[in-house]
Amino acid sequence: DGGITQSPKYLFRKEGQNVTLSCEQNLNHDAMYWYRQDPGQGLRLIYYSQIVNDFQKGDIAEGYSVSREKKESFPLTVTSAQKNPTAFYLCASSIGRGLVHEQFFGPGTRLTVL
Amino acid sequence: GQQVMQIPQYQHVQEGEDFTTYCNSSTTLSNIQWYKQRPGGHPVFLIQLVKSGEVKKQKRLTFQFGEAKKNSSLHITATQTTDVGTYFCAAPNNNDMRFGAGTRLTVKP
Numbered sequence: 680d681g682g683i684t685q686s687p688k689y690l691f692r693k694e695g696q697n698v699t700l701s702c703e704q705n706l707n708h709d710a711m712y713w714y715r716q717d718p719g720q721g722l723r724l725i726y727y728s729q730i731v732n733d734f735q736k737g738d739i740a741e742g743y744s745v746s747r748e749k750k751e752s753f754p755l756t757v758t759s760a761q762k763n764p765t766a767f768y769l770c771a772s773s774i775g776r777g778l779v780h781e782q783f784f785g786p787g788t789r790l791t792v793l
Numbered sequence: 794g795q796q797v798m799q800i801p802q803y804q805h806v807q808e809g810e811d812f813t814t815y816c817n818s819s820t821t822l823s824n825i826q827w828y829k830q831r832p833g834g835h836p837v838f839l840i841q842l843v844k845s846g847e848v849k850k851q852k853r854l855t856f857q858f859g860e861a862k863k864n865s866s867l868h869i870t871a872t873q874t875t876d877v878g879t880y881f882c883a884a885p886n887n888n889d890m891r892f893g894a895g896t897r898l899t900v901k902p
Contacts, residue, residue, distance in 0.1 A: 781838035
């Protein structure tokens with residue numbers, strides 16, 4: 680059963696702690712993306728990667744870091760430098776590097792900073 | 794970077810009424826995509842429009858791409874409670890896609 684998985688579904692952290700959100704896909708997609716969604720708002724791009732070992736900053740990359748060591752995996756680390764990290768985080772992938780391919784989204788991780 | 798403006802932000806309709814959401818860009822788009830996000834869920838791809846003036850239909854949903862490829866609309870005929878959710882348009886921006894702010898649709902039975 681192919682798709683994108685994100686874990687955990689809910690995550691709580693204390694201020695000052697780094698936390699890593701997992702994103703795995705078995706769709707053999709080249710491109711992967713991380714978005715942040717705040718209540719009642721749209722999707723804002725954090726980072727994206729079009730190929731293994733390469734990634735680019737999106738609009739709101741400050742306070743976040745990513746890695747792309749494997750095609751299947753694109754973990755996102757929310758660092759203590761992120762001032763307002765409480766949000767819904769969505770990972771997505773698409774088949775190629777072009778801009779004509781649909782994005783497949785994972786179920787998301789809801790992060791709450793206590 | 795490329796921005797797509799989407800209106801309205803919210804729309805509340807009575808079941809059976811029609812609904813339309815609009816996306817506008819200041820620049821010509823190579824394509825535009827539409828997604829639906831159910832409450833508590835994640836965005837799901839609905840359709841992609843590529844050609845100038847293109848119109849596509851999916852049952853009660855009609856998608857249009859403007860002649861100048863700067864605007865697009867999604868129209869739902871005779872809404873049902875299953876149509877509830879937020880509808881997003883998305884357009885290319887250099888090497889990534891940028892999403893509109895979304896239109897949140899609520900339907901009163």
